[in-house]
Amino acid sequence: MFEFDFTLRNVMLGAALLGVSSGVLGSFALLRQQSLLGDALAHAALPGVCLGFLLTGSREPLPIFVGALLSGALAAGFTMLLTSRSRLKTDAALGASLSIFFAFGLVLLTFIQSRSGSGQAGLEAFLFGQAAAIVPSDVRLMAVVAVAALLTVALLWKEFKLLTFDPQFAASLGFPRLPLELLLTSILAFAIVIGLQLVGVVLMAAIIIAPAAAARQWSDSLGQMVGLAALFGALAGVSGALLSASGRGLATGPLIIIAASLIALASLLFAPERGLIASAYRARGARRELEQQRVLLDMYGLAQQHSDPSYPSESGMLRALYGGSPEAQLRRLEAAGLAEHTTHVPGEGTHYRLTEAGWARAEAALNSLGHHA
């Protein structure tokens, strides 16, 4: 029991570190419209992981982290070279370097596995993560990397913000664009190596993008967004770890990714300003308002033609003018005190007439449309 809790604690700590750092750095990647960069860096880490193992012959985290960082940086540099020296756009260049580096990594991986006698390899854990194998020394290294990444962001907050919003203006002020971009990319690679053992290279992109995308939905300030993304990332990490501990045979990495994606999905739907539901609701409100106004103006027009502000319009006539069924709109106008129904001649259909408030509202609406009553 103790051992289980001990492992779980390590995994939870590691997952929280991963969530916080990928949330923070993912926010910058997202705002720079470079979400795919996280994916490319993660996949490109694989050959570095394998080379780190091949050179040292052990699964010690340090050489593997360093290898992953170096091959990630190499891939980022390769991408920059492709975009600046060829006519390839960034997305195509990222896609190209992602698959080239990943393919090379898979070749190395199968080569390592085919070598007899190296039973301790188990490097395929870095493809999809293997949280249970995490030991305290791994967590310590993750913590060092995370603190280094977060500290850099805190120190260069103003510079990174300007670089992300307006890189040309930043350069005109004398902030060196290329070195700053390289630095931001390298610390994104830091976040990725933290996640190597937990979620693996294949699924890493989601933990970079999802918390940031979720946070953007809830906030209109960069500071809040980054803070929220860190929180969402940590939440996803910890809940993924707890969920996988609660059942047998549930892999931690994928669960973390699912948790992060659920947070993002919920945010896309339910956020108050930018959420899909809120904007659909606003669109419906605006449509109703317009329909209601149309009926109101029809009644106003009829009343003016008859030179009688309280002219009772028959609902059948309004239907003909409106071209649909205006009953719902009429009921709403009545509820808002803008119209009232009345009997004109017994046996005819229902009649409606404008109240004084309705008359005033119609004139105001016409005025705002540029007509003068």
Place this chain on the structure above:
Amino acid sequence: MPQPTPRHEPNLALHIEDLTVAYNDKPVLWDIDINVPPGVLAAIIGPNGAGKSTLIKAVLGLLKPSAGHIYLHGEPYAKQRRRVGYVPQRSSVDWDFPTTALDVVTMGLYGQLGWLRRPGRAARTKALSALEQVGMADYAERQISQLSGGQQQRVFLARALVQDAQVYFMDEPMAGVDATTERVIIGLLKKLREQGKTVIVVHHDLQTVATYFDFLLLLNVRLIAQGKTSEVYTAENLRAAYGGQIALLQTAQIPQTPPTVAETV
């Protein structure tokens, strides 16, 4: 004993000699010589692809020229950063970025603040007064995506104002803005000129160029003409810069030949 490097053409706000800029071996600017005296409101005009934005970017060191040199008040740009203000094209940034108008204006002070230092209360006060000058004080805390195009442009202008520069470069500040914003902007540009500053603006509207600006740079990869508006705003020069596109203009408004000295005085 190292000698202090002598200043080159210190009496000119902008001095460019033999400037050539190329993208992928295709020259965008070809062998340009420009001399802009201080205290003028200058327009850079020319057809699409003439290299107007490229010229500004080359001056600000945002791209590397293939040849030539550029001096601002006698010094290269790297030494004059604090005396130069810049308004990029509005469309060059993503206005859905999560921040407020005030925060964007504060970014104009980042250069003076230097590395690591954060903007404080003094910066906030400066930014607020710049927003006031462009008539946007009520929008300080507004999310930038909620501003209209003209308001966004005014925020960019306010950001340049806090730079408190001697020479300003503005890339199409009046493109796609409403009449109110255009009035605010031209009023500000003239005020800057009254303060003795030099303002160099990429402009697209040939109808207004002669009334707004007192100095012109006509560009079409090569420099077609430069000088006082009264001297270089001629049908001949415009035709040389715009080629066939000039037919779109009401050429009647444009003097066919440069006015004689007697006329201008």
